[in-house]
Structures are given as structure tokens and as C-alpha cells.
Amino acid sequence: MNQRKRHTVGVVIAAMNSAEFLDQALGSLATQTRPADQIVVVDDCSDDDTEKLALRWATVLPVTVIRTPQRLGIWGGRRTGIAALTTDLVAQLDADDMVLPHHLEILSDAYAERPGLISPRPLSWTGSGPASPATYTKDRFPLPGDQLAQLLVTNYVLVGALYSRDLYHRIGGYRQIALGEDWDLWVRLVAGGAPITKVPDPSYLYRVRPGSYSTRFDRNTAQTEVLSKFLESCADPNYRRVAKLAIIQRLGTGYDGADSDPDLGRIVRTADRIEVYDRDDRRLLAMHGREIEYVYDETLRRDTSSLRDILGDGR
Numbered sequence: 001m002n003q004r005k006r007h008t009v010g011v012v013i014a015a016m017n018s019a020e021f022l023d024q025a026l027g028s029l030a031t032q033t034r035p036a037d038q039i040v041v042v043d044d045c046s047d048d049d050t051e052k053l054a055l056r057w058a059t060v061l062p063v064t065v066i067r068t069p070q071r072l073g074i075w076g077g078r079r080t081g082i083a084a085l086t087t088d089l090v091a092q093l094d095a096d097d098m099v100l101p102h103h104l105e106i107l108s109d110a111y112a113e114r115p116g117l118i119s120p121r122p123l124s125w126t127g128s129g130p131a132s133p134a135t136y137t138k139d140r141f142p143l144p145g146d147q148l149a150q151l152l153v154t155n156y157v158l159v160g161a162l163y164s165r166d167l168y169h170r171i172g173g174y175r176q177i178a179l180g181e182d183w184d185l186w187v188r189l190v191a192g193g194a195p196i197t198k199v200p201d202p203s204y205l206y207r208v209r210p211g212s213y214s215t216r217f218d219r220n221t222a223q224t225e226v227l228s229k230f231l232e233s234c235a236d237p238n239y240r241r242v243a244k245l246a247i248i249q250r251l252g253t254g255y256d257g258a259d260s261d262p263d264l265g266r267i268v269r270t271a272d273r274i275e276v277y278d279r280d281d282r283r284l285l286a287m288h289g290r291e292i293e294y295v296y297d298e299t300l301r302r303d304t305s306s307l308r309d310i311l312g313d314g315r
Contacts, residue, residue: 007111009104009162010038010087014077018095019048021207026057028098028205034105036091039063040081045071050095075181079174082165091162092182096207099160103203107162116195117186118162120204131205136305142198143299148190149239152227153246154303155183157196160204163189177229179222187230191239220250220290237263242300245285248276249302252290 011029015022022041029036039061041054045068054065066080082090089111091104103120110118121139123131141156150156159182171188174181190196227243234240240263248255253274259267265278276285286294295301 005112007089007108008037008087009034009089009091009108010040010082010085010165011036011091011093011104012078012081012085013039013041013093013095014044014074014081015041015046015050015054015095016044016071016077017046017048018050019046019053021096022050022053024098025093025095026054026061026063028100028103029093030057030061031101032099032104033101034108036104037062038085038087040084041065041095042077042081043067044073044077045069073176075174075176078181082168082173085165087165089162090165090168092160094159094207096209097160098205098207100203100205102201103160104162106199106201106203110197110199111162114195114197115164116197117157117189119157119196119198120160120162121199121202122158122160122204122206123202124206124208126208134202138303138305141303142196145297145299147196148187149242150299151183151187151190151196152230152239152242153249153300155180155186156303157182157186158204158206160206161186163194167192167194175229177225179219180226183223184226184229187226191230191234221254224250241284245276245295245300246302248274248285248287249292249295250290252287254290 013025029039041063043051043054043065051065051067054063057063064084066084068080072080091107093099107118107120122134124134125131138154138156141154142150167189171192174185177184224247227247231240231243244261244263253269253272255274261267264276268275272289274287275283277283283294284296292301
């Protein structure tokens with residue numbers, strides 16, 4: 001009887017001033033029913049005891065600790081950690097999050113069944129009290145249809161995903177992005193041939209707290225960087241159209257592109273409305289301000305729901 005190959009799994013944790021939470025993250029890896037083969041903690045030039053705490057775990061976990069000489073940010077920390085891995089697969093864990101004991105097992109099993117980009121399902125937690133089920137509407141994605149097109153509009157893959165290290169390197173790995181470095185990677189992995197699978201059971205405990213890095217930006221505007229970078233290397237007219245519609249869905253009447261676009265067609269705008277029509281004069285999108293009124297394909301309507309909504313952080 002043929003047995004499936006047992007892929008080795010490496011976990012990368014990018015940590016900056018994470019002493020308050022890091023023991024919990026690494027402790028959750030110590031309880032895995034399918035242990036990690038390699039763990040790399042990248043201390044991104046922390047001012048606290050992050051490096052010291054990570055090194056203590058080397059007696060019970062296969063941990064390597066790398067301290068960066070200067071602060072790189074999330075994308076640079078993840079890129080540094082993955083460069084140190086030798087495993088078949090990469091699994092990500094944020095330094096302030098945790099995973100349930102079956103996390104690596106169910107992600108690895110899902111990859112063995114259908115190699116690609118494996119997204120866990122989350123529970124959200126504020127750091128006290130019980131964790132909350134992931135009832136946000138974005139969790140319904142991917143819908144039947146084109147996974148890449150939907151991913152360009154809505155990032156529905158969770159941070160703690162698992163994927164092939166070989167494919168990661170082939171598509172160029174993490175690159176500098178102000179906000180959305182994971183989404184940028186997911187898009188390129190899927191464009192590179194990785195299908196998305198979401199495991200059925202929650203296994204990733206996502207800590208929701210105010211004052212996070214992403215609250216420093218106008219998220220709608222910052223996220224257009226990911227889509228603009230995608231457009232720089234995309235020649236497919238269908239995906240170019242979807243990416244540009246995704247940009248407009250984020251900016252609404254703040255979109256300042258030309259009134260005639262080679263990928264979209266005609267753009268009609270007033271002070272408080274914007275509408276997009278293709279070359280056959282079919283309406284593709286209608287918005288009032290930043291509110292979406294109509295999209296020609298409902299699977300391409302941006303979903304702004306977030307695990308952060310439980311704290312009222314907004315969109």
C-alpha cells in the first residue's frame with residue numbers, strides 16, 4: 001500500500017518586543033499532536049527580552065533564534081525566518097497568537113490531500129475570557145468560482161497559513177509592503193498555482209488587541225499597494241480588470257484614475273458616486289462614496305468583515 005509522503009514542517013515566528021506573549025505562542029507549539037520539525041524565531045531588533053525568552057525554549061523545542069541587526073518589519077522578519085528553514089512546508093505563527101494542539105496536524109493532512117495554500121480557521125481572543133467563534137462573514141470564502149479573482153478583492157486567507165517552501169522561493173517570497181504583506185504573498189502563491197484549502201475545524205487562536213500595527217494606516221488606501229504590485233506583473237486581462245475593480249472598491253470616489261481605462265472601459269463619476277462600464281457598456285461596479293451598491297459578479301464584492309470587529313476597531 002502506498003503511503004503519503006510525510007512532509008517536514010517548519011514554523012516561523014517574527015517577533016518584535018513580544019516578551020509579553022512569546023511564551024504562550026511557543027508553549028502552544030510544544031503541545032502539538034504533530035510536532036514541528038523546525039521552529040525559527042526572528043527577534044526583530046527588540047528592546048525587551050524577546051530573544052532571551054525564545055532561547056529558553058531550545059531545550060524542549062527545535063528552536064533557532066535569529067536577532068536582526070536592525071528593525072526589518074513584519075515582511076522582513078518573516079523573510080529572514082523562512083530563509084533559515086530547511087523543511088518542505090512553512091507554517092506561520094504571529095508572536096502574540098497561539099495554536100490549538102491539532103493545528104499542525106490538520107494543516108499538514110490538508111496539504112497531503114491537496115497541496116497548495118492551506119488556511120486555518122480562527123478563534124478570536126482578547127486575552128481574557130473565552131475565545132469567540134469566527135462568525136465574521138469573510139470566513140465563507142472562497143466561494144465557488146475563481147479563487148484568485150476573489151482573493152484579489154478580499155483577503156480571506158488567515159495569517160497562520162501553511163504552504164510549500166519551494167513555491168515560496170519560486171515566486172520570490174516576502175517583499176516590502178507597508179500593509180498587507182501576507183495578502184501580497186497569498187496572491188502570488190495562488191497565481192503561481194497553489195489552490196486554497198480551508199480546514200474545517202478552528203485551530204488558530206488570533207489575539208485581537210487595540211493599537212496594533214495595522215491601525216496606523218488608512219487600510220483601504222494602504223492595501224492598494226498590494227494590488228498595484230500585482231498589476232505590474234500581470235498580463236491577463238481578466239485579472240487586471242478584477243484588480244482594478246478591487247482598487248476602486250477600496251477608494252470609492254477617491255479613485256483618481258483616468259475616465260477611460262484599457263482594462264475596465266469607461267469610468268463615470270460625480271462628487272459622491274462612481275460607476276464603471278465595460279467596452280460593451282455593461283455596468284461592472286457602482287459605488288456611493290465608499291459604499292458598494294452593485295458589482296456585476298457578487299463573488300467579487302469586497303467583504304470588509306474582520307476578526308477585529310469584536311473590539312470595534314472599524315474597517
